[in-house]
Amino acid sequence: LSSLLSPVIKGPALLPIIQADTPDDAVAIAKALQDGGVGSVEVVLRTRQALAAITAIRSALPNLLVGAGTVLTAADANACKDAGAQFLVSPASTPMLLEAMLASGLPFVPGVATPSEIAMAYEYGLREVKFFPAHLSGGIEMLKALSGVFQHVKFCPTGGVGQHNLADFLALPNVFVAGGSWLTPASMVKAQQWSHITALAAEATAIARQIKT
Numbered sequence: 351l352s353s354l355l356s357p358v359i360k361g362p363a364l365l366p367i368i369q370a371d372t373p374d375d376a377v378a379i380a381k382a383l384q385d386g387g388v389g390s391v392e393v394v395l396r397t398r399q400a401l402a403a404i405t406a407i408r409s410a411l412p413n414l415l416v417g418a419g420t421v422l423t424a425a426d427a428n429a430c431k432d433a434g435a436q437f438l439v440s441p442a443s444t445p446m447l448l449e450a451m452l453a454s455g456l457p458f459v460p461g462v463a464t465p466s467e468i469a470m471a472y473e474y475g476l477r478e479v480k481f482f483p484a485h486l487s488g489g490i491e492m493l494k495a496l497s498g499v500f501q502h503v504k505f506c507p508t509g510g511v512g513q514h515n516l517a518d519f520l521a522l523p524n525v526f527v528a529g530g531s532w533l534t535p536a537s538m539v540k541a542q543q544w545s546h547i548t549a550l551a552a553e554a555t556a557i558a559r560q561i562k563t
């Protein structure tokens with residue numbers, strides 16, 4: 351249920367990453383994910399066409415919630431908003447970046463990996479954060495350790511999440527959604543294997559719906 355309360359998640363507790371070289375590819379990936387039951391996506395600012403991709407997905411797939419990821423500066427945050435992003439995700443947290451994302455007026459999920467970064471986000475009133483890179487930062491054991499002290503904070507683990515450990519991450523009460531690139535492998539995007547992406551997404555959707563309902 352917790353995932354449904356988040357302003358950045360629609361549908362199952364999944365936040366797949368879209369990294370595409372062209373807006374057409376981005377729309378095809380987004381449609382493949384949506385066909386597999388996904389309701390929210392994160393378009394990462396790691397290709398030249400990322401902003402155009404956000405705009406294209408918004409117009410082609412109006413039922414999808416479209417966020418922008420890899421936001422690192424105030425300029426990024428503003429450009430994403432102008433492109434039509436409905437929420438922002440950052441891999442890291444600094445006071446300047448948190449203030450820029452707050453100023454955008456969009457919901458956002460800042461990246462954290464340590465108790466001090468969580469505390470900083472908490473001071474800004476934030477209760478949903480991205481735990482990145484999740485696996486390398488201690489994974490499930492770290493999230494359990496953090497749950498005792500940060501009782502009101504919910505995490506989006508990203509980085510090292512896959513079909514094999516999705517259920518374990520989502521089973522944690524302090525995880526509201528799981529994110530990452532495992533549903534959109536670069537090899538499938540390159541080969542335009544959209545039905546493969548839909549199949550992966552459908553599997554993940556089934557897992558997510560079973561655990562977070």
Ligand code: 3PG
Binds near residue numbers: 394441482531532
């Ligand atoms: C991110 O942007 O959150 C990470 O690239 C996701 O990591 P992953 O590729 O291991 O899912």
